[in-house]
């Protein structure tokens with residue numbers, strides 16, 4: 106039965122469609138380009154990403170789930186349909202699908218996602234909550250009466266959850282994640298260097314030299330942008346210390362949220378978590394120094410899962426093995442209702 110199952114991680118920045126035993130059928134940036142005159146698809150994924158910020162008036166290219174909410178239903182639907190078609194058009198009907206949508210997405214939006222997938226031809230659909238999927242994917246045995254703390258940091262949303270006995274005991278979801286660091290870097294480059302840069306450049310800076318633990322003036326990278334005073338393109342070199350102020354508030358916010366969740370955690374579970382440590386997933390958890398900072402601030406060992414970026418997609422597909430056991434965060438949707 107397992108071979109007939111497919112997991113979809115509908116992330117805010119990327120989409121992975123995963124089939125156990127086969128691997129990833131698709132991994133694409135969650136971006137789509139649409140012709141605004143007739144709402145037809147122009148490009149999706151990598152190809153659409155190249156268009157962002159460079160489109161003529163009649164084309165709209167964007168990440169429709171960027172902020173952890175569905176900003177545009179038409180674009181989301183066109184994107185999902187295209188990816189389903191590319192990854193698994195020949196076996197949509199035969200397979201059971203489990204989908205993980207960002208936890209901040211509303212019930213109405215969630216139903217819209219299911220509707221799109223039903224309309225694409227899928228008959229059996231389950232939804233899974235992000236923290237459960239992340240924990241399963243990171244290899245945590247979520248069925249045990251043993252508390253785990255999972256921190257998943259994506260592009261648009263971060264989730265902190267305590268899991269035990271196949272259910273989410275308590276959780277907090279923030280509409281604040283990796284992409285917000287990029288925005289902060291854009292602002293800092295403007296105010297500190299009069300340099301106007303794009304979000305892609307900012308993301309590159311973050312990934313290359315972002316460091317919230319031991320930033321130094323030796324870790325440097327080249328930054329290209331436009332000097333606002335001369336209006337000319339300019340290239341400068343910045344260090345991880347130079348950009349620390351743009352990144353540090355983000356790290357503090359995550360630390361504070363984890364502390365809030367720990368404060369509310371019942372003592373027995375808290376002691377499990379102390380033993381087991383904190384598991385970090387999502388691309389945002391790869392920010393250098395974040396596990397060290399979390400460990401220092403909470404007194405609990407924080408580790409980034411080996412498959413941090415893939416964990417949610419792997420966990421979604423794995424959820425079928427536990428379908429009858431998962432207490433919360435896993436539900437079947439009736440195709441007839443859509």
Ligand SMILES: Nc1ncnc2c1ncn2[C@@H]1O[C@H](COP(=O)(O)OP(=O)(O)O)[C@@H](O)[C@H]1O
Nearest residue numbers: 116117118119259260283284387388389391392
């Ligand atoms: N090495 C890295 N260092 C810091 N941030 C990273 C790194 N790799 C990816 N990211 C960030 O992770 C975020 C995307 O995480 P991901 O889990 O793929 O998102 P989502 O699940 O929301 O689609 C982006 O903001 C991206 O810039």
Ligand SMILES: [Mg+2]
Nearest residue numbers: 116259387417
């Ligand atoms: Mg994610």
